[in-house]
Amino acid sequence: MIFLEYTGTDLEKWCDIIEDASKKSGLDFYPQEFEIVSYTDMIGYEAYLGMPARYPHWSFGKSYDRTKSLYKYNLTGLPYEMVINSNPCLAYLMKDNTLLLQILTMAHVYGHNDFFKNNRLFKEGTKASYTLEMFKNDADMIREYINDPSIGYEGVEKILNAAHSIRFQTNRAIGLKKTEEESKEDLLNFIINHSDLEEWQKNVLYVVKKETAYFIPQVETKIMNEGWASYWHYKTLNRLDLSPSLHIEFIKRHNDVITPIMGGINPYYIGFKIFEDLDKRYGQNKIFEVRSLERDASFIRRYLTKELCYELNLFEYAKQRSDYVIKEIPDEKGWIEIRNTLCNNCGMGSIPNIVVDDILKKDNTLVLKHIYDGRELNSNYMEATLKCIYELWGYPVKLNTKISKEDIEVCCSEPTTITYKTLRCD
Structure with a gap:
């Protein structure tokens, strides 16, 4: 790998080139601002989810200390960039990045910027x-x-x-007033x-x-957003007049970004391949339409095809006695099960949905309902969360859910007391 020295002037020149190329490709974005930061700054911004100002809480310090320790012992890497959904759009670049990595990252950022400005969830749900x-x-x-x-x-x-x-546990229907x-x-x-x-x-x-x-x-929109940014950094850099040494590093870096994860899901890879497939089959008008309208669940349900499922080597595994094994797919429609499982476990679908069901007037008990979709709640998290809700509500809290397919009422009647009751149908 050849590491080239560069100056701030070099970055400004490449930024102008990339911005111009992005506009010519049809991307529509907010004014873009870049800030060059050290690795310690990046760890701090990562802990605060990119925000230059955030209220203090111990969880942010815990995240910072954990990431710093893992990075120190080479057990994790750091993001090449962080991008904030703001107008102007603010992005942080690591000052230790090579020149090519800065070029690729800036092209990636313009993809995110376009997504923030045009995807309906961001347009309707944020300012x-x-x-x-x-x-x-x-x-x-x-x-x-x-x-x-x-x-x-x-x-x-x-x-x-x-x-x-x-x-x-809040309104999940973005843009819909209740x-x-x-x-x-x-x-x-x-x-x-x-x-x-x-x-x-x-x-x-x-x-x-x-x-x-x-x-x-x-x-x-994690899969869509990262896939969109990866798709456009790839398209943009392929259109630039890169020197041979920069082009070789570009191919290496791009492959690092979209490489599949053994036994897991790389959102950059899944999103990139679906957008690439849509472009090949329908053209760029279609991918811009999809970018504007969809979220991960609908994106995957509509556009993850059987051919892509096999190409991406997607599979499910399940518990069989004491082992986890790859589920056998009895027929070619088995890929639909994989697609549906992926849809159900992305975005807010990965977070249990708890809603208010009633208030018992006799003692002001708050009755909650778990919207059961076949997945049981983790008992440790459930009990700890009920205690937190009791802390806020100030009165008993009951949660109706299912455990081992039975209807169960879980009650927090005191700050430290949790009881379970099986509900019987008469």
């Missing part, structure tokens, strides 16, 4: 021009509560801990509106709800 300001204002407010002697760090942390445990009655099912919103929490505590919950809403489109 890109307000992103950085929103996170800064939230951070400032949380710090004010921490510095308030009547509240303090422990008081804020207690609410944040509970809020983080249910932050994804009536007061419909929003009753939204657990996080329901606690904000109907609990006995103090005003500052509800404000903290609202911050978590608002920031979670910002990240949900990213959760819902």
